[in-house]
Every structure is written in structure tokens, then in C-alpha cells.
Amino acid sequence: MSSRELAIGFDADDTLWHNETIFEDVHARYREMLSRYHDADTVEATLYETEMRNLDLYGYGVKGFTLSAIETAIQLTDGKISADEIRQLMALGRDMLAHPVELLPGVAETIEALASKHRLLLITKGDLRHQERKLLKSGIAEHFRHVEIVSEKNESTYAAILRRHVINPARFLMVGNSLKSDIFPVLAIGGTAVHLPYHLTWKHELTDTIPLENGRFFTLEGVRDLPPLLETLLARA
Amino acid sequence: MSSRELAIGFDADDTLWHNETIFEDVHARYREMLSRYHDADTVEATLYETEMRNLDLYGYGVKGFTLSAIETAIQLTDGKISADEIRQLMALGRDMLAHPVELLPGVAETIEALASKHRLLLITKGDLRHQERKLLKSGIAEHFRHVEIVSEKNESTYAAILRRHVINPARFLMVGNSLKSDIFPVLAIGGTAVHLPYHLTWKHELTDTIPLENGRFFTLEGVRDLPPLLETLLARA
Numbered sequence: 001m002s003s004r005e006l007a008i009g010f011d012a013d014d015t016l017w018h019n020e021t022i023f024e025d026v027h028a029r030y031r032e033m034l035s036r037y038h039d040a041d042t043v044e045a046t047l048y049e050t051e052m053r054n055l056d057l058y059g060y061g062v063k064g065f066t067l068s069a070i071e072t073a074i075q076l077t078d079g080k081i082s083a084d085e086i087r088q089l090m091a092l093g094r095d096m097l098a099h100p101v102e103l104l105p106g107v108a109e110t111i112e113a114l115a116s117k118h119r120l121l122l123i124t125k126g127d128l129r130h131q132e133r134k135l136l137k138s139g140i141a142e143h144f145r146h147v148e149i150v151s152e153k154n155e156s157t158y159a160a161i162l163r164r165h166v167i168n169p170a171r172f173l174m175v176g177n178s179l180k181s182d183i184f185p186v187l188a189i190g191g192t193a194v195h196l197p198y199h200l201t202w203k204h205e206l207t208d209t210i211p212l213e214n215g216r217f218f219t220l221e222g223v224r225d226l227p228p229l230l231e232t233l234l235a236r237a
Numbered sequence: 238m239s240s241r242e243l244a245i246g247f248d249a250d251d252t253l254w255h256n257e258t259i260f261e262d263v264h265a266r267y268r269e270m271l272s273r274y275h276d277a278d279t280v281e282a283t284l285y286e287t288e289m290r291n292l293d294l295y296g297y298g299v300k301g302f303t304l305s306a307i308e309t310a311i312q313l314t315d316g317k318i319s320a321d322e323i324r325q326l327m328a329l330g331r332d333m334l335a336h337p338v339e340l341l342p343g344v345a346e347t348i349e350a351l352a353s354k355h356r357l358l359l360i361t362k363g364d365l366r367h368q369e370r371k372l373l374k375s376g377i378a379e380h381f382r383h384v385e386i387v388s389e390k391n392e393s394t395y396a397a398i399l400r401r402h403v404i405n406p407a408r409f410l411m412v413g414n415s416l417k418s419d420i421f422p423v424l425a426i427g428g429t430a431v432h433l434p435y436h437l438t439w440k441h442e443l444t445d446t447i448p449l450e451n452g453r454f455f456t457l458e459g460v461r462d463l464p465p466l467l468e469t470l471l472a473r474a
Contacts, residue, residue, distance in 0.1 A: 079319065084316055097294045
């Protein structure tokens with residue numbers, strides 16, 4: 001890294017703003033709704049199974065989750081769930097879509113400070129309209145030079161994004177909470193990756209592997225630790 | 238238009254491949270399912286109302302349609318719809334997502350021929366994953382230099398796309414079946430627009446206004462008429 005400007009990609013959900021907490025809350029209400037029929041573990045396992053079966057068709061996001069939750073509820077109750085309860089499920093889905101965006105600590109000031117020195121990209125997967133709405137409500141949209149909402153975050157997605165914006169992987173750094181979506185694919189294409197663990201991780205994003213310490217992977221406690229790390233990296237280059 | 242290369246944007250649904258016919262078929266089955274409760278007109282009007290109420294939150298696409306169809310069915314049957322019928326509605330939604338892609342007449346050969354001379358873009362709105370899957374299944378994906386899946390097709394979307402790809406509006410031509418989404422916004426930002434009417438149009442995309450004949454708007458019967466039109470335009474320039 002020779003000049004002073006880097007291209008920094010940020011994941012959105014659970015990196016810039018809370019997301020999994022909202023899902024957790026909905027899961028709790030869902031288990032409660034079905035508790036007359038099944039224990040919590042069965043409800044969770046069956047819902048996850050349905051989500052995975054539908055993932056290729058539905059993709060990520062709240063609408064697919066809502067449809068899978070309805071499907072699972074009908075299955076687990078042998079069709080005894082009432083239309084009113086299904087209506088409640090759909091209302092939960094709409095509440096999630098309309099939920100206020102709560103930035104994580106330090107995000108607003110750190111993103112603003114970094115945007116004056118570096119080229120920031122938002123790289124997130126999920127529902128197009130929902131992610132756009134959240135970014136708009138976040139109050140930090142103006143700091144991102146490019147916004148990329150993709151259907152899956154893997155090596156070829158990242159490679160295509162860097163190609164499109166003419167970014168050298170050696171000058172690209174990705175920041176996110178998911179080892180699977182934000183860290184591994186970026187390391188694989190020669191970029192630098194900064195893991196910001198969130199206190200909750202969706203099962204689908206979990207991984208047992210720990211990335212190798214190769215000078216291109218870092219774990220930080222919060223986004224406020226990012227500017228000092230960048231200083232170190234740039235000084236070292 | 239001075240050089241020989243143009244940037245040509247293509248809408249996807251009902252321009253390159255059939256889409257509204259699939260929705261029509263599902264609508265017919267939906268009306269049939271609710272015919273014990275209400276006449277066809279009431280069913281259609283209420284479903285459309287629900288879709289419009291949810292549009293800002295759900296955006297375009299099959300998943301949002303399915304959720305709106307379930308919501309409307311519960312409402313129109315006063316909650317008397319059975320869980321099994323709701324399951325059938327969800328299966329209809331999944332069938333739509335998994336439906337084979339049927340290209341319109343002349344699309345395969347025309348797109349291939351145009352791609353050798355011009356820079357082709359696919360510009361479509363709707364569900365990210367679903368549109369990507371359809372393009373993949375279409376067999377013509379390789380001919381598009383850029384693929385833009387957006388949440389709404391308006392003046393600012395088109396302006397952003399042209400800016401991103403450094404395309405001069407005077408050298409941009411958009412081809413599509415919707416006056417509202419493919420024609421008006423493109424004419425407004427100084428581009429050329431070619432209307433390819435499809436035999437069905439979703440109510441939301443209908444408009445009463447007819448664009449002005451100003452030398453930048455054309456209506457063709459089918460995509461096969463596009464290469465001759467381009468020759469005329471380029472000769473005239």
C-alpha cells in the first residue's frame with residue numbers, strides 16, 4: 001500500500017447497524033406462538049431447515065424469512081394454525097422491514113472521518129429495496145462512494161466489484177461481522193479483511209475455521225479501532 | 238450519434254422473456270380459489286390495493302406478490318381460508334420463481350447480433366436473486382456487458398447508471414415494454430427510447446399519456462425490427 005488512499009468495503013447488517021437482534025426478537029415471538037405445539041428447539045430446527053431449503057429460490061432477506069416462517073408454522077401445526085396467527089406473522093415481517101435503523105457505537109463518526117481520506121463502499125447482501133431503505137434511514141449514506149447490494153457474497157462477487165470499480169485487491173480492505181461472507185472470500189482474492197464480531201451470528205453464517213494470521217487478517221472489537229489499524233497498515237507499507 | 242457503437246439498455250420481463258403471462262395464470266387460479274367468497278373483480282381490486290399498500294415496503298417481485306396474495310386472501314375470507322389453501326398460495330409463488338424462462342420471438346438471435354456491434358446493458362427492476370436466476374437460465378447472459386437490477390426505474394436510476402458506466406445519454410437507447418419504466422424516464426434524461434408493447438401490461442405500469450414524437454421515441458412490433466431501426470438512426474447521424 002503505497003499512496004494514502006484505500007478502498008474500504010463495509011458490510012451493513014450487524015457491522016454498521018443492528019440486525020440480528022431484530023431477528024432474535026422475532027424468533028422469540030415465533031417460538032412463543034408455536035409453543036402449544038412444539039418445544040423451542042424443534043421450532044428453531046424446523047424453521048432453519050425450511051429457510052435452507054428455500055434459500056436458493058428466495059435468497060436472503062425478510063420477505064423470504066416471512067414466507068419460510070409461515071410455511072414452517074403450517075407444517076408444525078399440521079395446518080391447525082389460524083389465519084389470524086398467519087396475519088400476525090406477516091405483521092411481524094412488516095415490522096422488521098419498517099424497523100428503525102440503529103447504528104452500532106462509533107459508526108457515525110468513524111465512517112464520516114474515514115470518508116474524508118478513503119474511498120468507502122457499502123457491500124451487502126439481501127433484499128434490494130430493504131437494504132436501500134435502511135441505508136437511506138441510516139444517515140450515513142452520503143459517505144459511501146459506491147453501494148453494492150448483491151445476492152451472495154463470495155469470491156466471484158468481490159472480484160466483479162473490484163473489477164468494476166478498478167480497485168487493486170492489494171489496496172482493498174473489507175470490514176464485516178461474518179467470517180463466511182466478509183472475510184474468507186476477500187482474503188482469497190488477495191484483499192485485506194477486518195473482522196468485527198457481533199454478539200449474535202445467524203447459524204448460516206457460522207464457521208468453525210479461523211482465518212490464518214497472514215498479515216492481511218485482523219480482528220477488532222469495534223469500528224472505532226479501525227482508523228488506528230489503518231494508520232499502522234499505511235505506515236508499514 | 239457519430240461513431241458506430243451505441244449503448245443499448247434492455248428491460249427484461251416482457252421485453253426479453255415472458256413474465257406477465259405467468260402472473261396472469263396465477264391470478265386466474267387465485268380468483269378461482271376465492272370464487273366461493275367473492276366475484277373476480279372484487280378479488281382483483283382488493284389484491285391490487287394490497288399490493289400498492291405494500292409496494293414501498295416489499296418492492297417489486299414474486300415474494301412480495303405472494304405475501305400480498307396471502308394477506309388479501311385472509312382479508313377477503315374473513316380468516317376462513319384454510320392453512321392448506323395458504324400452502325397452495327405459497328406453492329404458486331415458488332412455481333413462479335422456478336418457472337422456466339421463455340424468450341420472446343427473435344430475442345436470442347437479435348441480442349447475439351447486436352452484442353457484436355454495440356454495448357448491451359440489462360436494466361431491470363424486481364427481486365435481485367430472481368432476476369439473476371432468470372438471466373442465468375435465459376442463455377443470453379453473456380451478451381450483456383453490464384447487468385443492473387434496481388428497485389425502481391426512474392430518471393435518477395437511469396442517470397446514475399449512465400454516470401457509472403460513463404455513457405452519454407445522446408448515445409443511449411433503452412428498449413422495453415413499459416412506457417412508465419422504460420420510456421418516459423429515458424426520454425426525460427435525453428436518451429432514445431424504443432417501445433416494444435407486450436400483449437399484457439400490469440395495471441401499475443399502465444399510463445394514459447403517449448410520448449411525443451420527437452425523433453427519440455419509437456414503437457416497434459418486435460425485437461427483430463430493432464437492427465434496421467438502429468441502421469436508420471446511425472445513417473441519419
